[in-house]
Structures are given as C-alpha cells and as structure tokens.
Amino acid sequence: MQASGATLSSSADSKAAVSDALLAWYDTxxxxxxxxxxxxxxxxHPYRVWLSxxxxxxxxxxxxGPYxxxxxxxxxRVEDLAAADDADVMxxxxxxxxYARARNLLACAREVARLGAFPSTEQGLRQLPGLGDYTAAAVAAIAFDxxxxxxxxxxxxxxxxxFAIDTPLPAARPAIRVAxxxxxxxxxxxxFAQGMMDLGATICTVKAPRCLLCPLRPHCIGYGQGEPERLPVKAAKKPKPVRKGRAFWIERDGCVLLVRREGKGMLGGMRALPDDGWSARMDGQGAPMDTAWRSGGVVRHGFTHFDLELQLMLCGSPEIGSLPRELELGEWWPLSDIEAAGLPTVFAKAARLALAERQGREG
Structure with missing residues (x-):
C-alpha cells in the first residue's frame, strides 16, 4: 500500500498548490x-443543494436533471415538500x-419545516433524518461555505x-478521507468540492483519464507512477443472487389493479402490481386468487444486492367479489394513463410487457 501522501509534501504550501490549481481550473x-x-x-439555496x-x-x-x-x-420550497402527500412524492x-431516499426526503423536509430552516453547520445537518456524512458535508460546503x-x-x-492510495476499496476510504x-x-x-466532482466526472474519469488536461497532474503520484487508471483498486465483486417471483396483471373495464406496497422495505410506499412476495424470499407465494392465468413473459431487473426474474401472469375481467379483500382495497388505474401511476421501474417494465401482449392479441 502506498501510504497516504508518502511522496506528496504535507506542507501548507503543497496543500495550497493543489487547492489553488483546482480552484483556478474550476473557475474556468x-x-x-x-x-x-x-x-x-x-x-x-440549501433546499436546492440538498434536493440535488x-x-x-x-x-x-x-x-x-428532469426529476x-x-x-x-x-x-x-422545503415547506411545500414537507406538506406534500407521501403518495404524490413517491x-x-x-x-x-x-426509494428509501424518497422516504428520507419527506422525513427530512418535515423536520426542516419544523425547525424553520436548514441547520447551517455540518454537525447540525447530520442530525436531520436521512442525512449521512457525505450529504451533510456537501450541503455545509456548497450552501453555507x-x-x-x-x-x-x-x-x-x-x-x-x-496520493496513489492502492488499498482496495472499501478499506481505502478512511485513508482517502484523510487525504x-x-x-x-x-x-x-x-x-473546491464541486471542482473535485467536476474533475472526476470530466477529466479524471474511470477509464482513459485525460491526464494531460488535468490541473493536478504536477502533483499526482499516480500519474508519476505511470498507471493512474488502475486506481482506485476495487475488490472483486461477488456474484449477486437471483430471486424469482411473479407479478399479477389483473384487468377490468380498461383498468389494471394496482396496490400500495407497505411503507417500509423494498419499494416501500410505491404503487405496484400485486406480487407473490419476492422481495422477502427467494421464491414467492401463490397467486392472489383462483382463476385462469396465462403467462405474459419474464421481466429481468437488477437491484443493488440481487437480480430479479419476475414472471408476469395475466388475467382479464375477474368477477366482482372474486378478489381477496386485500386486493379489493387496491385501485383500478386506467390503462390509458398508466405512465402517471408512478410505478417503480421493475413494475413499469412489467406494465409495458402486459400492454404489448394486449396489443398483440387485439391487433
């Protein structure tokens, strides 16, 4: 491991040379x-910094950008967001x-509205719901200088x-923070923070870094060693497990039945198709009712810790009273306005698959 700053001077002059070079580049x-x-x-305004x-x-x-x-x-205003309906925000x-970010967004907005303003210090910002070290530091630096x-x-x-820190991530993070x-x-x-972000996004990129254009090149140990692209070192990724489940597309009178997922957990608080519980187990439960189901295809979607293969099951025009009570409490959403339902991506994929199947049968 290259010790943090082992060949980069720790003097105040060296620190100033790096920050001055970065800020001069950022100004342009x-x-x-x-x-x-x-x-x-x-x-x-801190609300806009925090939201972004x-x-x-x-x-x-x-x-x-569009969101x-x-x-x-x-x-x-943060007060407007604090007063918003949870379902509208989700x-x-x-x-x-x-989607936990959206739930934290609401909790934080409501706490800020209660306080009357965003705290102006990093320590104060850390006390807000959902603000970790990074977000608190970013808001403190960018919004409050x-x-x-x-x-x-x-x-x-x-x-x-x-600094040529070659300890594999995530173990390298404490040294990177110190540096x-x-x-x-x-x-x-x-x-300075935004300049460093821009430098990483446009010059010091993951692949093919544009070192000859970098304002920090004279100070960069990784460049001096001749192989900056190998850094940071990342630990080998473990293969993600694959979960399997089913989602149920139930039509009636030009509408599809949607349910509201529980407020916590996977996709909590979101509108969705009824499913068999894949979020909680490797294989789901049975169908929500005894009727003639047909296959609508398979949706594949990647989550952070697992991949999902979701079998779409279709049925049309269930008889009134045939749905179990928990589904009767759902909402019938017009097929013509399904985009406005705000479905999570995995269920939006399933909806597009179902509509394509429907169009194929009718066409």
Whole structure:
C-alpha cells in the first residue's frame, strides 16, 4: 500500500498548490448544472443543494436533471415538500430508484419545516433524518461555505490517484478521507468540492483519464507512477443472487389493479402490481386468487444486492367479489394513463410487457 501522501509534501504550501490549481481550473471549467451557482455567483439555496445531492446518490446527472426540475416546479420550497402527500412524492420519484431516499426526503423536509430552516453547520445537518456524512458535508460546503470534507465517488477516484492510495476499496476510504481533508482549503470549500466532482466526472474519469488536461497532474503520484487508471483498486465483486417471483396483471373495464406496497422495505410506499412476495424470499407465494392465468413473459431487473426474474401472469375481467379483500382495497388505474401511476421501474417494465401482449392479441 502506498501510504497516504508518502511522496506528496504535507506542507501548507503543497496543500495550497493543489487547492489553488483546482480552484483556478474550476473557475474556468465549472459545469453549468440546474442546481449549481457558478463561481462568483450568490450561493445556492440549501433546499436546492440538498434536493440535488439526495437525487444524485447512485444516479447520473443526466437522469436527475428532469426529476429535479419537476420537483422544484411542484414543490418550490422545503415547506411545500414537507406538506406534500407521501403518495404524490413517491410517484414523482418513480424511476430514480433507491426509494428509501424518497422516504428520507419527506422525513427530512418535515423536520426542516419544523425547525424553520436548514441547520447551517455540518454537525447540525447530520442530525436531520436521512442525512449521512457525505450529504451533510456537501450541503455545509456548497450552501453555507463551511469547510467540510466532501467525498463522493468522483472525489474518491481523484484522491486515490493523486496520493496513489492502492488499498482496495472499501478499506481505502478512511485513508482517502484523510487525504481529502489535507487538501481541502479553508476558503471556497464549496467551490473546491464541486471542482473535485467536476474533475472526476470530466477529466479524471474511470477509464482513459485525460491526464494531460488535468490541473493536478504536477502533483499526482499516480500519474508519476505511470498507471493512474488502475486506481482506485476495487475488490472483486461477488456474484449477486437471483430471486424469482411473479407479478399479477389483473384487468377490468380498461383498468389494471394496482396496490400500495407497505411503507417500509423494498419499494416501500410505491404503487405496484400485486406480487407473490419476492422481495422477502427467494421464491414467492401463490397467486392472489383462483382463476385462469396465462403467462405474459419474464421481466429481468437488477437491484443493488440481487437480480430479479419476475414472471408476469395475466388475467382479464375477474368477477366482482372474486378478489381477496386485500386486493379489493387496491385501485383500478386506467390503462390509458398508466405512465402517471408512478410505478417503480421493475413494475413499469412489467406494465409495458402486459400492454404489448394486449396489443398483440387485439391487433
């Protein structure tokens, strides 16, 4: 293992050289993003910084942009989001994945509304529901210009290469954080954090880093060693288990039956098709009612810790009173407006498969 900063001077001058070079580059090359204020502009409102940071976790900038705009149009202030109906927020979040983030978003908004404003310190921000170390540091630095050590995946990669930290992830993260702390300036910490993110996203990329354009190249130990692309070292991935289950497409009078999933757990609080319990076990339970089912095909979807093969089962026009009580409490959603139901991606895939099958039978 290359000790953190073993050949990079630990002097204040060296720290300043790195941060000055990065900030000078950022002043010219900062990405213009919907949630960002550029260098020299008034700081962004903490609500907008927080909202964007929560959305950007495990999600790309390109995907987040339209969601961010729709959320702000519908809930322009944190107080508006705090007063929103849970179901409306979950539906608006559909497609972004990692749905616990949406539940935490609501809990945090309601706590901020109760407090009257976002806390202005990293320590205070950490006390809010759902804010981990990264998000608290990012909001403190970007919205409040507090010195905070902000380490996302892009910063992690830049710093691992800059200091040639070759311990495999995730064990390397404490050393990476210490190294990031060493080069984070006391002033313009928010610009520095965003500059490091931009550098990782556009120059110090996962593959084929553009080292000749990098402002930190003179200081980069990984570049000096001639193989920056091998860093950070990642532990071998374990194969994900495959779960199997069934989802049930039940039509009546041009509508499909949707249910609301329990508030906690996998896809909690979301509208969905009835299923057989695949989220809790390797193989699901039986069908929700005794009727003539036919196969609609298989939906494959990857979650963080497992892959899912979901067998879609179809039936049409069940008799009134034939549904079990728990399904009678569901809602009949018009097929013509299924996109507005806010289904999680796996069930949206199943809906498209069912509609394609229906169109094939009718066409």
């Amino acid at each position: 090359h900062a990405r213009r993003l919907p949630w960002r204020k550029l260098p020299g502009e008034e700081r962004q 940071e929560v959305m950007l976790q495990q999600t790309t900038v390109a995907v987040v 961010y705009a729709r959320f702000l149009e519908r809930w322009p 539906a608006a979040w559909a497609g972004l994945g990692y 507090q010195r905070a050590v902000v380490v996302d995946a892009n910063v992690e990669r830049v710093v691992a290469r800059l 990031t702390d060493r080069i984070t300036p006391d002033r313009r910490a928010g610009d």
